[in-house]
Amino acid sequence: MSYTTPTTQTDQIPPHLDPQTYPRTTSNPTLNTHITLTYHPLDPTSALSKISSPSAGANVLFLGTTRNSFQDRPVAQLSYTAYPPLALKTLSKIAEDAVTKHELLGVVIGHRLGDVPIGESSIVIAVSAGHRGAAWRAGEEVLELCKEKAEIWKKEVFVDGQGEWRANRDRDAEGKLVQG
Numbered sequence: 001m002s003y004t005t006p007t008t009q010t011d012q013i014p015p016h017l018d019p020q021t022y023p024r025t026t027s028n029p030t031l032n033t034h035i036t037l038t039y040h041p042l043d044p045t046s047a048l049s050k051i052s053s054p055s056a057g058a059n060v061l062f063l064g065t066t067r068n069s070f071q072d073r074p075v076a077q078l079s080y081t082a083y084p085p086l087a088l089k090t091l092s093k094i095a096e097d098a099v100t101k102h103e104l105l106g107v108v109i110g111h112r113l114g115d116v117p118i119g120e121s122s123i124v125i126a127v128s129a130g131h132r133g134a135a136w137r138a139g140e141e142v143l144e145l146c147k148e149k150a151e152i153w154k155k156e157v158f159v160d161g162q163g164e165w166r167a168n169r170d171r172d173a174e175g176k177l178v179q180g
Helices: 044-051 084-102 132-149
Strands: 024-028 033-038 058-065 073-082 104-112 114-117 121-129 152-158 163-166
Touching (some): 024 084, 044 058, 058 132, 084 104, 084 132, 104 132, 121 132
Antiparallel strands (some): 024 033, 058 121, 073 114, 073 152
16 A cells, blocks of 8 residues: 655645746836845946936945854855845835935845855845935935834854844844844
8 A cells, every 4th residue: 555645735845935036126216216135146337227317416226245153154155035025025115215315316225035055145225316315314324214114034054064144123112233
């Protein structure tokens, strides 16, 4: 007599964890905001091209890359996961609020999911403004708000095979990184 294990709902990858269902994007053409979650490498040239404008006196680009150590421990890679419906909504709000607050001409936020090797980018932020001061301030603010609020979780995978999940919980009430 043979026995076959039935396929259950738990045997399948949930759509929000299935790389085949990505990239996930949302845009607001009125405010020129563009949000992307993807399992593929990020493209800074594409990010800049989405927000470039003849009215811009400044375009600021930030790439957050995987470094090879954390607190003197050698890192093999980072791994990211997210809850896309909320993460896209949160990142869109961050971008739209930045456009309004800093009178920006556009914002791009792209975040990579899955494994991100050493030297590759996990986040791209591009902002465009009439003047450099607004662009610099907005870029920094957008990055910090993404790290603080977005429903994206990071696992640092160390060379010894151990891993540590890091998320918004690593910040205190004032938004400063808690070293633990």
